[in-house]
Amino acid sequence: MERALILDCNNKVGEKVKICGWVQVRRDHGKIVFLDVLDRSAVIQVVATGEVAGDLHSQDVVCIEGKVAQRPEKLINPNLETGTIELQAEKIEVLSKAEELPFDMGGKELDLQLPTLLDYRALTLRHPKVKEVFKVQEIVIDAFREALKKKDFTEFQSPVIIPQTAEGGAEVFEVKYFDHKAYLAQSPQFYKQIMVGVFERVFTVNKTLRAEPSVTTRHLTEVTTLDGEFGFIESWQDVMDMVEYVIKYILDRVDKECVDILKMFKTSAPQISEKLPRVKLREAQEIIYKRTGRDNREEPDLEPEDEREISRWALEEHGSELVFVTHYPVSKRPFYTYEDPDDPGYTLSFDLIGRGTEWLTGGQRINNYDVLVEKAKEKGVDLKKSELYLQAFKYGLPPEGGFSFGSERIVMHILGLANIREASLFPRDMERVDVRLSTIK
Amino acid sequence: MERALILDCNNKVGEKVKICGWVQVRRDHGKIVFLDVLDRSAVIQVVATGEVAGDLHSQDVVCIEGKVAQRPEKLINPNLETGTIELQAEKIEVLSKAEELPFDMGGKELDLQLPTLLDYRALTLRHPKVKEVFKVQEIVIDAFREALKKKDFTEFQSPVIIPQTAEGGAEVFEVKYFDHKAYLAQSPQFYKQIMVGVFERVFTVNKTLRAEPSVTTRHLTEVTTLDGEFGFIESWQDVMDMVEYVIKYILDRVDKECVDILKMFKTSAPQISEKLPRVKLREAQEIIYKRTGRDNREEPDLEPEDEREISRWALEEHGSELVFVTHYPVSKRPFYTYEDPDDPGYTLSFDLIGRGTEWLTGGQRINNYDVLVEKAKEKGVDLKKSELYLQAFKYGLPPEGGFSFGSERIVMHILGLANIREASLFPRDMERVDVRLSTIK
Numbered sequence: 001m002e003r004a005l006i007l008d009c010n011n012k013v014g015e016k017v018k019i020c021g022w023v024q025v026r027r028d029h030g031k032i033v034f035l036d037v038l039d040r041s042a043v044i045q046v047v048a049t050g051e052v053a054g055d056l057h058s059q060d061v062v063c064i065e066g067k068v069a070q071r072p073e074k075l076i077n078p079n080l081e082t083g084t085i086e087l088q089a090e091k092i093e094v095l096s097k098a099e100e101l102p103f104d105m106g107g108k109e110l111d112l113q114l115p116t117l118l119d120y121r122a123l124t125l126r127h128p129k130v131k132e133v134f135k136v137q138e139i140v141i142d143a144f145r146e147a148l149k150k151k152d153f154t155e156f157q158s159p160v161i162i163p164q165t166a167e168g169g170a171e172v173f174e175v176k177y178f179d180h181k182a183y184l185a186q187s188p189q190f191y192k193q194i195m196v197g198v199f200e201r202v203f204t205v206n207k208t209l210r211a212e213p214s215v216t217t218r219h220l221t222e223v224t225t226l227d228g229e230f231g232f233i234e235s236w237q238d239v240m241d242m243v244e245y246v247i248k249y250i251l252d253r254v255d256k257e258c259v260d261i262l263k264m265f266k267t268s269a270p271q272i273s274e275k276l277p278r279v280k281l282r283e284a285q286e287i288i289y290k291r292t293g294r295d296n297r298e299e300p301d302l303e304p305e306d307e308r309e310i311s312r313w314a315l316e317e318h319g320s321e322l323v324f325v326t327h328y329p330v331s332k333r334p335f336y337t338y339e340d341p342d343d344p345g346y347t348l349s350f351d352l353i354g355r356g357t358e359w360l361t362g363g364q365r366i367n368n369y370d371v372l373v374e375k376a377k378e379k380g381v382d383l384k385k386s387e388l389y390l391q392a393f394k395y396g397l398p399p400e401g402g403f404s405f406g407s408e409r410i411v412m413h414i415l416g417l418a419n420i421r422e423a424s425l426f427p428r429d430m431e432r433v434d435v436r437l438s439t440i441k
Numbered sequence: 442m443e444r445a446l447i448l449d450c451n452n453k454v455g456e457k458v459k460i461c462g463w464v465q466v467r468r469d470h471g472k473i474v475f476l477d478v479l480d481r482s483a484v485i486q487v488v489a490t491g492e493v494a495g496d497l498h499s500q501d502v503v504c505i506e507g508k509v510a511q512r513p514e515k516l517i518n519p520n521l522e523t524g525t526i527e528l529q530a531e532k533i534e535v536l537s538k539a540e541e542l543p544f545d546m547g548g549k550e551l552d553l554q555l556p557t558l559l560d561y562r563a564l565t566l567r568h569p570k571v572k573e574v575f576k577v578q579e580i581v582i583d584a585f586r587e588a589l590k591k592k593d594f595t596e597f598q599s600p601v602i603i604p605q606t607a608e609g610g611a612e613v614f615e616v617k618y619f620d621h622k623a624y625l626a627q628s629p630q631f632y633k634q635i636m637v638g639v640f641e642r643v644f645t646v647n648k649t650l651r652a653e654p655s656v657t658t659r660h661l662t663e664v665t666t667l668d669g670e671f672g673f674i675e676s677w678q679d680v681m682d683m684v685e686y687v688i689k690y691i692l693d694r695v696d697k698e699c700v701d702i703l704k705m706f707k708t709s710a711p712q713i714s715e716k717l718p719r720v721k722l723r724e725a726q727e728i729i730y731k732r733t734g735r736d737n738r739e740e741p742d743l744e745p746e747d748e749r750e751i752s753r754w755a756l757e758e759h760g761s762e763l764v765f766v767t768h769y770p771v772s773k774r775p776f777y778t779y780e781d782p783d784d785p786g787y788t789l790s791f792d793l794i795g796r797g798t799e800w801l802t803g804g805q806r807i808n809n810y811d812v813l814v815e816k817a818k819e820k821g822v823d824l825k826k827s828e829l830y831l832q833a834f835k836y837g838l839p840p841e842g843g844f845s846f847g848s849e850r851i852v853m854h855i856l857g858l859a860n861i862r863e864a865s866l867f868p869r870d871m872e873r874v875d876v877r878l879s880t881i882k
Contacts, residue, residue, distance in 0.1 A: 095839050097837070397537055399536060
């Protein structure tokens with residue numbers, strides 16, 4: 001008998017079918033056993049005698065033959081896609097028997113401490129509330145690609161392994177590369193700028209690696225970044241406009257396609273205004289000072305609490321949970337950032353702050369070879385180590401800019417997760433790469 | 442004046458426009474200068490006086506204002522998307538002046554030795570015949586995703602950094618990970634199998650890293666692999682059927698969307714039969730022996746020349762440039778490969794050979810925990826080092842299988858490139874990571 005997808009059983013009332021999937025939950029009611037069985041399409045309630053159900057329990061993999069029946073009116077479950085039907089099991093074949101579970105997987109919440117959640121990742125990922133996080137990530141990434149393709153952007157593959165880094169810094173992972181040293185890319189920045197010279201508008205989805213020596217709730221050593229870069233901008237505002245278009249496109253798809261997931265997490269996609277508010281860093285600090293009395297007006301950056309406060313302001317004053325903060329000082333931005341000719345000492349760069357943290361960073365880049373080399377020198381960056389990058393400017397590059405999202409950050413804040421590790425399938429940090437590093441001899 | 446895309450100038454004959462792009466070629470004809478100018482949409486011929494054209498040359502970035510004019514009948518170029526029009530330049534603004542080029546970029550072919558092609562990668566990638574390779578790669582990857590999404594596959598992000606590897610082997614790159622050692626993923630194999638337990642059908646597009654100590658025309662240390670894996674297969678043939686569907690989907694899109702590129706490379710997408718031929722390794726060796734007298738019937742694998750010969754056979758006998766070779770011996774396949782119960786010693790695994798080399802490898806996997814652990818032991822694989830992987834089987838995994846394409850291999854063979862480095866934007870090998878490693882102090 002051929003397998004039917006569970007969702008299709010809605011159209012097979014009265015018919016005999018075979019479904020295959022995982023037992024999610026078992027409930028014994030006297031002589032009757034109820035099983036929730038899940039496949040890639042949906043969950044269905046299976047009714048079986050104790051004899052047919054045997055010792056089945058959560059995570060057993062089964063194929064079940066039986067008859068699809070309409071549920072009595074009062075047993076209809078409106079929260080289930082197959083809530084009007086059930087499967088009356090006649091025969092159950094066990095394809096793979098699961099060991100007894102180390103904890104209960106049957107509840108609506110998976111009430112585990114983070115280390116346990118991660119120590120049993122192959123199992124805990126199967127819990128509905130854990131796995132759906134990655135349906136949202138899939139949609140965020142897919143929407144990013146779709147949005148930019150509609151604007152003539154070309155997708156390219158940026159490398160992970162890079163040669164000696166011009167920018168250097170302690171936060172770069174070192175790789176033993178045959179008889180040499182190589183490094184892991186912290187961002188596709190140089191490559192996407194090179195690619196502007198090739199396709200004019202490009203984007204790339206990448207794992208970026210950063211030897212982040214802190215163990216916060218917001219940092220991972222490996223993240224999936226969504227990068228765009230494009231040439232022939234008239235102004236740096238074009239870059240913000242493009243970001244605004246992209247993030248709206250992403251949130252719109254999440255809103256439409258994740259209705260049930262958002263409900264499950266008791267949240268909604270961020271509220272945004274027609275035009276996202278754009279404030280200079282100094283203006284933001286002034287606003288924060290006026291609202292809270294906290295005086296960070298001399299600081300070159302926003303502190304975490306400042307990010308939260310400016311988010312509150314944006315929501316209250318502009319009805320937007322997203323806000324652009326612009327004009328970070330030259331000292332705080334990479335050498336290739338464009339300085340504002342009308343506001344010397346400050347750059348044509350921006351962060352997009354969403355629900356209290358940075359989601360994205362972007363800006364206009366220096367495209368003039370001589371200026372770039374000079375600025376690199378000022379920051380002690382040895383561009384001779386980045387020949388290909390320099391070539392892009394030597395041989396003609398238009399005014400350009402770009403942006404970089406962290407996909408985990410976006411998902412974390414859409415769903416209101418407490419820790420970014422929950423937004424990464426297999427989170428890596430200082431202390432863990434799948435297993436706790438301290439346990440490795 | 443607002444910028445017009447070059448392709449849109451086809452609809453603006455008689456109008457004044459401003460276009461922006463790169464000078465590709467300059468041709469001086471007495472007092473008149475012809476410039477081919479390129480943007481992301483197309484190339485256009487610009488006509489200018491010597492005075493307006495100044496010292497413009499290839500790779501200069503310009504904005505040109507002028508009038509779009511119909512070309513005289515006899516000057517129409519049917520090979521150009523804008524071949525019926527030209528732009529009569531009135532004003533040229535230089536956005537970025539290019540240095541003099543180290544070689545001619547104006548010809549239809551870029552006749553450079555590979556090392557030069559790579560030493561100047563940021564420049565050479567701009568040559569039409571170099572850059573279009575990566576349009577094909579973009580389409581191959583996009584088609585892969587699209588094909589599998591239509592079959593209910595979920596895209597997931599597989600990690601680059603992995604803990605100590607169960608399989609070990611000298612070909613794994615080692616990373617200095619804070620106070621520990623970590624490694625770079627050679628494939629998402631373990632993770633995609635884990636994810637079958639979560640979403641049933643999954644795919645992932647990844648950079649995979651292999652410390653390949655050979656410098657051949659077919660190997661890179663960093664490649665972009667396209668991986669799929671899915672559960673509830675009835676038979677290992679289901680896996681080949683899925684591969685057949687995917688590769689046909691990819692080739693179909695290349696065929697439709699890359700007409701001009703295929704023409705440029707004087708090639709066509711591989712010819713395939715309705716059903717791709719499927720032969721066991723031993724049958725293939727027998728065929729090769731009969732056709733050539735070369736007796737490799739005792740070998741556990743195909744040699745490169747064997748792969749070419751079985752491709753010739755498939756084309757001649759089945760009208761297909763793609764052929765599945767199946768049933769590699771247990772000794773030559775990873776521990777998780779399913780052994781054929783009807784053909785002991787041989788596995789339910791396959792390679793897809795296309796135009797003379799391997800494009801893909803795949804097969805059914807062992808999904809029974811005890812068998813898996815036993816087979817691992819036999820191969821000296823220490824699975825205790827891969828706790829998460831083991832969990833997937835401990836807690837119920839259906840019969841499943843999967844496959845892995847190398848995107849560069851496919852592109853190389855579709856376009857008939859001589860060296861796989863030409864199919865990688867920034868190829869990495871033993872001797873080069875952007876720059877020749879021997880030049881790094």
